[in-house]
Amino acid sequence: MTGGFAGYFYLHYTIGNHPAPSNLWLSLYYIVTGVLVSGIAGTLVALIIERFAYRPLRRRNAPKLAYLISAIGASYFLLNLFGKEFGRYPEGTSQPFNDHVVTTILGAQFTMYDFVILVASVILMVALDFIVSRTKMGRAIRAVAQDAETASLMGVNVNRTIGTTFALGGFMGGAAGFFVAINQGIAYGMGFKPALLAFTAAVLGGIGNVRGAMIGGVVLGIVMFTPIYWFHQPWLEEVIAFTVLVLILLFRPTGLLGERLGRSA
Amino acid sequence: MSDQPSKMKWFRSLDGEDFRRMATALCGGLLLAVMTGPEGSITQPTYAVRESLFTAHVYGYIVFGLVIGLLLTYRAKVKNGSWRQIRSAPRRTLVDHAASIAASTRLVALGVTALLSLFAGLLFADFSGPVAANKFSWHAFAHQFVFTRTYGYLALAIALWFTAANQITLLTRVRIRSLSRITIVVGVLIAILFFSLAADPFLPPRFTVRSLNPASQSSVFHHWTTYLWLGVGLLAIYSYLRKRDRVANAKSPRRLERMAISPSMRMVGYLGAGFIAIEAPKFLSLYWQISLYQQIGVYCLLAVGLNIVVGFAGLLDLGYVAFYALGAYVTAYFSGALPLQPPFHLNPFLVIPFAIVIAMLSGVLLGLPTLRLRGDYLAIVTLGFGEIIYVLANDWVQVTGGSPGTGSVNGFDVNLLGVHYGWSAANPLSYYYLMIAVLIPVIVLFDLLNNSKVGRSWAAIREDEVAAQSLGINALKYKVMAFAMGASTAGVAGVFTAVKVGVLFPNTFVLQLSITILVLVIFGGMGSILGVLVGAVFLQWLPAYLTFHSYFGYQQSDLYLYIGALLVVMMIFRPQGLVPSRRRQREFADAESGQGSADALGPITQEMPQ
Numbered sequence: 050m051t052g053g054f055a056g057y058f059y060l061h062y063t064i065g066n067h068p069a070p071s072n073l074w075l076s077l078y079y080i081v082t083g084v085l086v087s088g089i090a091g092t093l094v095a096l097i098i099e100r101f102a103y104r105p106l107r108r109r110n111a112p113k114l115a116y117l118i119s120a121i122g123a124s125y126f127l128l129n130l131f132g133k134e135f136g137r138y139p140e141g142t143s144q145p146f147n148d149h150v151v152t153t154i155l156g157a158q159f160t161m162y163d164f165v166i167l168v169a170s171v172i173l174m175v176a177l178d179f180i181v182s183r184t185k186m187g188r189a190i191r192a193v194a195q196d197a198e199t200a201s202l203m204g205v206n207v208n209r210t211i212g213t214t215f216a217l218g219g220f221m222g223g224a225a226g227f228f229v230a231i232n233q234g235i236a237y238g239m240g241f242k243p244a245l246l247a248f249t250a251a252v253l254g255g256i257g258n259v260r261g262a263m264i265g266g267v268v269l270g271i272v273m274f275t276p277i278y279w280f281h282q283p284w285l286e287e288v289i290a291f292t293v294l295v296l297i298l299l300f301r302p303t304g305l306l307g308e309r310l311g312r313s314a
Numbered sequence: 315m316s317d318q319p320s321k322m323k324w325f326r327s328l329d330g331e332d333f334r335r336m337a338t339a340l341c342g343g344l345l346l347a348v349m350t351g352p353e354g355s356i357t358q359p360t361y362a363v364r365e366s367l368f369t370a371h372v373y374g375y376i377v378f379g380l381v382i383g384l385l386l387t388y389r390a391k392v393k394n395g396s397w398r399q400i401r402s403a404p405r406r407t408l409v410d411h412a413a414s415i416a417a418s419t420r421l422v423a424l425g426v427t428a429l430l431s432l433f434a435g436l437l438f439a440d441f442s443g444p445v446a447a448n449k450f451s452w453h454a455f456a457h458q459f460v461f462t463r464t465y466g467y468l469a470l471a472i473a474l475w476f477t478a479a480n481q482i483t484l485l486t487r488v489r490i491r492s493l494s495r496i497t498i499v500v501g502v503l504i505a506i507l508f509f510s511l512a513a514d515p516f517l518p519p520r521f522t523v524r525s526l527n528p529a530s531q532s533s534v535f536h537h538w539t540t541y542l543w544l545g546v547g548l549l550a551i552y553s554y555l556r557k558r559d560r561v562a563n564a565k566s567p568r569r570l571e572r573m574a575i576s577p578s579m580r581m582v583g584y585l586g587a588g589f590i591a592i593e594a595p596k597f598l599s600l601y602w603q604i605s606l607y608q609q610i611g612v613y614c615l616l617a618v619g620l621n622i623v624v625g626f627a628g629l630l631d632l633g634y635v636a637f638y639a640l641g642a643y644v645t646a647y648f649s650g651a652l653p654l655q656p657p658f659h660l661n662p663f664l665v666i667p668f669a670i671v672i673a674m675l676s677g678v679l680l681g682l683p684t685l686r687l688r689g690d691y692l693a694i695v696t697l698g699f700g701e702i703i704y705v706l707a708n709d710w711v712q713v714t715g716g717s718p719g720t721g722s723v724n725g726f727d728v729n730l731l732g733v734h735y736g737w738s739a740a741n742p743l744s745y746y747y748l749m750i751a752v753l754i755p756v757i758v759l760f761d762l763l764n765n766s767k768v769g770r771s772w773a774a775i776r777e778d779e780v781a782a783q784s785l786g787i788n789a790l791k792y793k794v795m796a797f798a799m800g801a802s803t804a805g806v807a808g809v810f811t812a813v814k815v816g817v818l819f820p821n822t823f824v825l826q827l828s829i830t831i832l833v834l835v836i837f838g839g840m841g842s843i844l845g846v847l848v849g850a851v852f853l854q855w856l857p858a859y860l861t862f863h864s865y866f867g868y869q870q871s872d873l874y875l876y877i878g879a880l881l882v883v884m885m886i887f888r889p890q891g892l893v894p895s896r897r898r899q900r901e902f903a904d905a906e907s908g909q910g911s912a913d914a915l916g917p918i919t920q921e922m923p924q
Contacts, residue, residue: 105886112905115885117630117693118836122881125829129875134348134362136355137871235356241825245701248694284709291698298691299683 079145080165083231084173084224091223092216098123099215104208132237139236166228173224174263180217181259190214194257242287246273249294255304264305269293327396328387335390336383343379347372349875595746603742608814610854611749612807617834617850618757618843619803624832625841625898626764627796628776629685630693632828633700637801639707639823640676641669641808643714646818651721654713662726662813666806673805677798685793692797700825707820719819723812737813745814752810756803761843772796777901826874833877836884839891841898848893 102123106115146165150158181187189210192200201207222240229239246269254265273289297304344367351366366372391397595606616638623631646652648660648668660668676699684695707714714720726737726748737744763769771792774782783789812818838849857873884891890899 102882102886110905111885111889112902114624114628114630115889118832119882119885121632121693121829121832122878122885124878125826125874126878126882129872129878130349133872133875134354136353136357138356140356242701245694245698249698252691282709284705287698287705288702291702294695294698295680295683298687298695302687 076146080169083145083227084169087227087230088220088223091219091221091226093219094127095215095219095222096212098127099212103211103215107208107211128237128240135237137237139234139239141234142230144231162232166232169224169228173221174259177217177221178259178263186210186213190217245287246290249290251304252294253297253304258304261304268305327391332387332390335386336380339383339386340376340379342382343375343377344372346378347375349872349879350375353869353871591750592747595743603746605854605858607742607745607749608811609858610851611746611753612811612814613831613834613854614847614850615749615753615756615807615810616804616831617838617846618753618760619800619807620831620835621800621840621843621846622760622796622803623800624835625839625846625895626769626772627793628772629793629797631696631797631800632693632832633696633698633703633825634800634804634831635823635825635827636696636700636703637673637677637804638808638811638827639703639820640673641805642812642818642823643707643720643808644669644672644805645809645812646720646723649722649724651715651723651818652713653711653715659724662724662809666809669805669809670802673808674798674802677801678794681794681797682790685790685797697825697828700828704820704823704825707818707823714820715818717820719817722816723818725816726813739814739816749810752806756806757843757847764843768792768795773897777904829874829881830877833880836881836891839894839898842891842893842895845891845893845895849891 098120102119103116106119146161148160148162150160151164152159179187181190189200189205190213192203192205193207193210193214197207200210225243226240229243233239247266250266250269251262252265253269254261254263269290272293273286276289277283277285348363348366352362354360354362388397595603616634620631620634623629623634643652645662645665647654648656648658648665649662650656650659680695680699681692684692708717710716737748764772771782771787774785774787775789775792779789811822815822834850834853835846836849837853838847839845857870861870890902
């Protein structure tokens with residue numbers, strides 16, 4: 050949601066009411082900077098949430114229930130603060146590129162938007178996978194996820210690592226918000242359903258498994274939209290996603306690829 | 315010159331941490347200013363912030379933030395020993411204060427409390443009476459003494475004072491000569507008679523002394539409430555006499571000291587609460603009579619149900635509203651109000667078992683696969699379930715009628731053994747009494763459950779799941795049981811809502827409602843039924859009150875903003891709630907010092923099933 054709003058304002062002040070630029074390089078520039086701006090906004094908000102809603106609890110070693118309640122409270126607070134400050138009605142966003150049909154494969158139309166989001170998400174996911182699996186930071190994150198106490202004994206700054214994790218998650222969320230904003234416009238409640246679906250995708254792929262989550266997202270998307278194509282009932286989308294979630298929990302709780310990391314919240 | 319450093323010492327002891335704290339408090343003040351400021355819009359994104367930060371009213375919030383920051387700094391400094399505490403005397407509880415005052419000036423204190431309780435009784439009588447233009451005029455005040463109701467309230471006040479005085483004497487070991495049994499029995503019987511007089515003041519004649527005449531049609535003896543209160547009063551006398559015997563036998567002074575709430579005080583408390591719950595609504599305006607059922611009663615039921623899940627079992631249910639919606643739509647289904655016609659129509663009273671069974675089944679179906687794994691998945695799964703139920707109600711037009719709403723739902727009625735009574739919207743209090751009649755057994759049942767084997771198992775699972783399992787407690791069974799019981803309570807609440815509102819709209823069952831109910835539980839104190847009720851009544855009353863008394867710039871549309879903030883603030887500063895259950899409070903403290911846990915969110919088994 051924050052990413053979406055940041056993207057909205059960024060594009061609003063750069064492009065404004067002008068028609069979308071037709072120059073490829075200019076469009077690319079807007080998309081890259083838009084993703085960066087939205088991602089950084091998402092990072093900032095994630096860090097603020099971490100600082101004010103989680104760290105006081107972690108310092109006190111509070112029970113898990115307190116984290117969950119605090120998280121849901123913080124998300125509702127932010128959601129409604131945005132609603133209050135920026136109005137409660139959905140709003141369209143200025144377009145950084147012309148959305149036209151690029152090609153048709155097997156009768157399905159691929160628009161420019163589909164193409165952009167496909168490329169961008171592949172780039173972002175590869176980057177995330179690289180960070181988590183190859184860098185020192187990623188190793189610290191995995192170590193804290195497995196056993197925070199031992200990790201701190203090994204010289205990992207647990208607090209900073211958790212902050213980094215939130216920042217990474219915030220960046221990805223912000224970037225995703227940007228793409229949702231350019232396609233569907235913005236609204237103060239826009240982030241709720243994607244978050245629910247994201248959790249389903251993560252469970253489908255296997256919690257704590259970055260590649261699994263990516264595959265889970267793709268599989269969930271296919272499973273969700275195929276019946277809609279058959280029955281022409283768009284609201285089936287969430288019902289199917291939820292059914293999938295319960296079925297996975299029932300039959301394969303470790304997800305498609307299995308859990309990689311230790312389980313600690 | 316030489317003592318300059320010692321004067322500046324307090325300033326030097328400030329460090330970065332203190333400035334950070336001050337800055338946080340100040341930002342909090344500014345955030346409050348923004349929260350209570352005007353609404354913004356997307357076309358003028360800085361408008362709302364500008365209007366709330368650069369106008370005069372922001373200074374109040376800045377000062378508020380500064381004061382809070384200073385207090386926090388002071389507390390932290392005293393705690394780490396770099397500042398001395400201003401007050402050197404040890405902190406004492408309110409009871410200590412009261413006890414020391416009573417001990418030092420016994421007669422004066424007793425006299426003052428007696429006067430205070432008398433005044434309170436008169437005030438109650440005055441404010442509950444017929445509406446007078448000026449309640450504070452001596453004429454209107456004196457007029458109250460025409461009504462017997464006044465004497466009933468006075469008797470109640472004296473009884474309350476008597477128990478309070480009893481407490482003081484118990485705590486301070488001050489002996490006042492005990493009253494003889496006969497005096498007490500006669501006194502209480504007289505009090506009950508006045509109590510009964512006060513009991514049913516629907517019509518003006520019943521207020522007056524004439525209504526003591528048994529021949530009169532409007533006499534108190536023609537009203538069942540008289541006999542109700544007589545029975546309740548007799549029970550109270552019985553328990554009081556029994557308690558007196560027990561106290562007389564208790565030799566140890568320590569035992570007396572520990573009885574902070576004696577049985578007689580508790581009895582008077584229940585009696586007073588019951589009396590107020592039954593009598594006070596009659597004097598309220600129509601708006602509050604309606605919202606007592608719709609805004610407060612139903613939410614009390616919901617909160618008590620969610621308390622089982624969050625408070626007793628230590629799980630988190632974010633889709634609680636789904637079961638509420640299920641109950642409501644089941645009622646609509648059996649009224650023939652949905653496009654999908656039922657095989658037979660049912661009176662809403664008979665729908666209640668169906669609603670319980672359906673909500674419970676869906677709870678089990680949802681809880682069983684989820685709770686088998688990890689408790690914290692339940693939060694997300696229920697969140698999803700809440701969203702699904704909303705989507706089904708909103709979009710599955712063939713079955714639920716969709717967003718235009720359902721047809722009209724049948725009202726409650728009784729046609730049994732020659733009694734014919736129908737609840738109608740014209741008499742909102744009839745719904746209220748029905749709600750009381752449901753709520754009280756539910757509360758008693760849940761309280762008994764919490765003190766039974768089941769409740770002890772919940773506590774064991776909360777505190778240490780592995781240990782509980784090694785003692786042979788089937789954790790999964792008890793968790794699913796708690797979840798399903800919470801769900802079925804919500805289903806019952808759904809029936810009551812459906813009947814009252816008549817037509818169901820999916821928008822009634824948005825997910826934000828789950829968060830609202832969660833706040834009621836968290837605010838009052840999870841795990842404590844009294845706390846949950848206090849939270850529900852207070853937090854449901856406050857927005858309704860603020861809606862037409864707009865203090866602090868409160869806007870209806872900002873309700874969820876405050877609710878979200880309240881959740882975070884409660885979790886950080888007082889996770890056990892305002893009226894905490896003693897056990898839950900200790901669990902939170904223990905969990906924070908590393909012993910056991912305070913919730914059942916951990917994994918049940920160490921190995922994941924493959």
